[in-house]
Amino acid sequence: MIREIADRRSIRKYKPDEISTEAINKMIQSGRLAPSGKNKQPWKFLIYRKDAKRKFLLKMEEGIQRELSGNSILPDSGYGLPDAGNTLRIMREAPVLIVVMNPYGKSPFEDITADERVTEIVDSLSIGAAIQNMLLEAERLGIGTLWIANTCFAYPELMEFIKEPGQLIGAVALGYADEVPRQRPRKTLDDIVEYHY
Numbered sequence: 588m589i590r591e592i593a594d595r596r597s598i599r600k601y602k603p604d605e606i607s608t609e610a611i612n613k614m615i616q617s618g619r620l621a622p623s624g625k626n627k628q629p630w631k632f633l634i635y636r637k638d639a640k641r642k643f644l645l646k647m648e649e650g651i652q653r654e655l656s657g658n659s660i661l662p663d664s665g666y667g668l669p670d671a672g673n674t675l676r677i678m679r680e681a682p683v684l685i686v687v688m689n690p691y692g693k694s695p696f697e698d699i700t701a702d703e704r705v706t707e708i709v710d711s712l713s714i715g716a717a718i719q720n721m722l723l724e725a726e727r728l729g730i731g732t733l734w735i736a737n738t739c740f741a742y743p744e745l746m747e748f749i750k751e752p753g754q755l756i757g758a759v760a761l762g763y764a765d766e767v768p769r770q771r772p773r774k775t776l777d778d779i780v781e782y783h784y
Contacts, residue, residue, distance in 0.1 A: 598731030601762035623713035650741020681760035692754025731764030
């Protein structure tokens with residue numbers, strides 16, 4: 588097994604040291620080489636640092652506060668809200684945020700056809716492969732990462748801030764790890780595999 592697959596961990600504590608543009612570009616390059624349905628490459632990566640990151644996170648905080656106030660866009664997802672506040676703290680601590688977009692996607696609050704839904708599923712699978720490539724390259728470079736989906740709670744606020752067409756998929760926090768997490772439990776092969784002959 589590739590070492591980076593076995594050793595990668597989700598990092599939630601970061602050192603303040605900056606990450607070089609060269610290292611970020613190596614990660615993006617690895618993401619760019621991921622397989623994608625019909626070779627569509629449905630991804631765009633926005634890099635936020637310093638003041639731009641601070642402003643992005645203010646918008647995210649605004650969205651989380653709106654959710655907590657009862658004006659929720661995701662009323663059935665309230666169980667995830669407590670984690671969103673913790674995620675915000677982690678994102679503030681990490682020196683770099685990579686915001687992941689699908690430039691072809693539509694808002695999750697739009698009605699879409701069955702064909703469009705299938706296309707978005709394929710795009711999401713492709714983007715997931717790109718993100719995983721980036722996380723493994725970061726691990727190879729000694730950089731810690733956290734794959735973040737809690738941006739969903741502030742979707743309208745963040746899209747207004749980003750001013751990019753398409754769909755906000757999530758984000759990746761990155762920086763040098765200030766913790767060494769143990770491996771979390773994984774399901775066994777028997778739990779997840781069925782062979783059919």
